[in-house]
Amino acid sequence: QVQLVESGGGLVKPGGSLRLSCAASGFTFSDYDMSWIRQVPGKGLEWLSYITSSSSYTNYADSVRGRFTISRDNVKNSLYLQMNSLRAGDTAVYYCARCAIFDRDAFDIWGQGTMVTVSS
Amino acid sequence: DIVMTQSPDSLAVSLGERATINCKSSQSVLYSSNNKNYLAWYQQKSGQPPKLLIYWASARESGVPDRFSGSGSGTDFTLTISSLQAEDVAVYYCQQYYSSPPTFGPGTKVDIK
Numbered sequence: 001q002v003q004l005v006e007s008g009g010g011l012v013k014p015g016g017s018l019r020l021s022c023a024a025s026g027f028t029f030s031d032y033d034m035s036w037i038r039q040v041p042g043k044g045l046e047w048l049s050y051i052t053s054s055s056s057y058t059n060y061a062d063s064v065r066g067r068f069t070i071s072r073d074n075v076k077n078s079l080y081l082q083m084n085s086l087r088a089g090d091t092a093v094y095y096c097a098r099c100a101i102f103d104r105d106a107f108d109i110w111g112q113g114t115m116v117t118v119s120s
Numbered sequence: 121d122i123v124m125t126q127s128p129d130s131l132a133v134s135l136g137e138r139a140t141i142n143c144k145s146s147q148s149v150l151y152s153s154n155n156k157n158y159l160a161w162y163q164q165k166s167g168q169p170p171k172l173l174i175y176w177a178s179a180r181e182s183g184v185p186d187r188f189s190g191s192g193s194g195t196d197f198t199l200t201i202s203s204l205q206a207e208d209v210a211v212y213y214c215q216q217y218y219s220s221p222p223t224f225g226p227g228t229k230v231d232i233k
Contacts, residue, residue: 045170045213045224061221095169102175105217106160110169 002026002109004096009114016086016118022079022096022111030054030074033099035107036081038092038116046092049081050104064090086118122146122216124225132233139201141228143214148194151218158218161190161199164227165210173212174199206232 008020020036036048049070050059058070069082079096093115097107123146133139149158157177162170172181174190177197187202201208209232214225 044226045215047222047224050220059220100172100175103158103217105158105220105222106172106175106215107162107170108172108181110171113169 002098004098004109004111006094006096006111006114009094009116011117011119012086013120014087014118017082017084018086018116020081020083020094020096020114020116022081024077024079024098027098027109029072029077032101033104034070034072034079035097035099035104036068036070036079037095037097037107037110038090039095039113040092047105048094050099051079052104083116086116088118090116091118092116121221122149122219122223124214124216124223126212126214126225126228128228129226130229130231132231133201133204134233135206136203137233139204139208139230141199141212141214141230143192143197143199143225145195145197145216145218149216149218150194157193157197158216159190159192159197160215160217161188162213162215162224163208163210164213170213201230204230204232 003025005023035050051070067085071080093113095113096111098109100106100108125144127142159177161174164170178190211227
């Protein structure tokens with residue numbers, strides 16, 4: 001079945017770094033654009049970053065631009081989010097999401113999420 | 121950025137009754153060249169990721185029960201659950217994909233009365 005599985009979350013100190021991974025299965029990963037979206041527990045959803053199917057174009061929310069880097073490996077069917085200079089405000093559940101065929105800024109498949117906690 | 125608002129914040133509806141959620145965008149999400157509203161609805165059950173229900177404001181995603189329907193145009197949209205079932209207890213989010221960054225509403229919590 002179509003599935004996205006995130007990993008790499010955990011506890012990190014302010015100023016630290018973390019790399020999230022998202023393993024895709026059940027569909028042709030290289031055909032789809034992908035995004036990262038986060039959610040503070042009990043709060044709303046915030047889109048973070050986008051990458052095209054061929055990695056030719058990326059985009060970021062202002063809140064993470066210059067600190068986070070999105071990438072992908074279509075051979076490994078994997079999406080990544082390198083997070084540097086982490087702050088307490090980055091504490092959230094991080095979801096990878098498949099961008100819908102009908103529009104890259106809508107999301108038709110979501111992973112279960114991985115929790116990132118930034119605290120000293 | 122386009123700001124999305126939702127009302128009410130929460131609502132409780134009896135089983136089998138209608139639930140209506142409103143969503144408003146700070147600017148129109150209707151693209152005149154194709155007459156499509158760039159508006160989606162998601163359902164998030166407790167402890168789960170969001171699930172796409174509706175796109176283009178009124179198109180139902182495959183597998184979504186027909187008791188869920190979306191309507192509206194421009195800046196004002198509605199998600200209707202025609203006959204609430206126990207499994208519909210969730211938080212519902214609207215989202216615009218008209219312009220980047222894509223933005224979500226704050227969510228509406230639906231419970232059973």
